[in-house]
Amino acid sequence: MAYLIGSVPGGLVLGHMAGIDLRAHGSGNAGATNAVRAKGMGFGAAVFVFDAGKGILAVAVLPYLVATPFQGLAEGCAGAVILGHVYPVWFRFRGGKGFATALGTILILSPLALAVVVGVWIVILILTGYVSAATLSGAAVFPVYVALAGHGQWTPLLLFSIALAVFLGFTHRANLMRLMWGNENRFHKVWLFGRGRR
Numbered sequence: 328m329a330y331l332i333g334s335v336p337g338g339l340v341l342g343h344m345a346g347i348d349l350r351a352h353g354s355g356n357a358g359a360t361n362a363v364r365a366k367g368m369g370f371g372a373a374v375f376v377f378d379a380g381k382g383i384l385a386v387a388v389l390p391y392l393v394a395t396p397f398q399g400l401a402e403g404c405a406g407a408v409i410l411g412h413v414y415p416v417w418f419r420f421r422g423g424k425g426f427a428t429a430l431g432t433i434l435i436l437s438p439l440a441l442a443v444v445v446g447v448w449i450v451i452l453i454l455t456g457y458v459s460a461a462t463l464s465g466a467a468v469f470p471v472y473v474a475l476a477g478h479g480q481w482t483p484l485l486l487f488s489i490a491l492a493v494f495l496g497f498t499h500r501a502n503l504m505r506l507m508w509g510n511e512n513r514f515h516k517v518w519l520f521g522r523g524r525r
Contacts, residue, residue: 328392329385329404333411336422337377338362345370350421358423360458375427382408382431399483405432406487413498424498426462429491433469436484443472456518457511459502466495 338349338357345366349357352365359378363371385408390400409429415422433441444465452461470488477485496503505511 329389329407330411331416332381332385332389333408333413333428334415334417334422335381336412336415336418337374337381337427338423339415339418341370341373341377342366356423357418357421358425359427378412378423378427379431379434381412382428382433383435384408384431386432386435399486401436402483402487405429405436406490408432409491409494413494424462425495426466429466429495436487437473437476439476440469440472440488444469452514452517453519456513456515456520457506458514459499459511460506463496463499463503466492 336357338359338361342349342357342362342365347366349355349361349365353361355361359371359375362374382405385404386401389404390396393400409425409432411422412428413422413425414420430441430444433444447468448461448465451464452458455461470485470492473482473485473488502511
């Protein structure tokens with residue numbers, strides 16, 4: 328059920344309602360960042376809320392539909408909904424990169440971890456202007472925080488956080504290569520050193 332919920336990408340559903348296919352614009356990705364590029368901040372925010380909401384629903388509701396919930400079920404639902412978002416069965420397995428949906432799952436699994444992840448994301452975005460660098464940094468700090476908070480104990484949350492960091496690195500591999508080559512797109516409006524530039 329979590330996978331099927333994740334397979335309904337906000338970018339494609341809302342894009343269809345708005346008469347636009349995000350896969351034919353910008354990076355070709357169905358996520359919130361490309362939605363901003365294609366149709367502005369308002370549309371991008373709507374896509375983000377939709378995709379994050381899927382993660383919230385999958386983790387906050389689905390585990391409690393099981394007669395006998397078991398340890399790691401919530402993290403399993405989190406992983407499934409993210410996989411569904413990235414590889415949606417309804418849209419030929421072409422979805423977003425998973426960060427917005429991941430944030431929704433983290434909100435339910437560990438609100439304090441979400442605060443750390445979002446805090447790092449904001450700082451890196453302002454300092455560099457790169458959304459991808461901010462996303463990868465936020466993903467990388469997630470398992471570090473969980474490990475420190477749990478005193479290094481191997482819990483389902485720690486395993487999920489490590490797997491998520493690796494998976495988001497994979498889905499952002501093209502962005503990572505562009506960062507290394509120096510030709511990644513910058514968000515100049517929020518970049519601390521890029522105000523006034525285009």
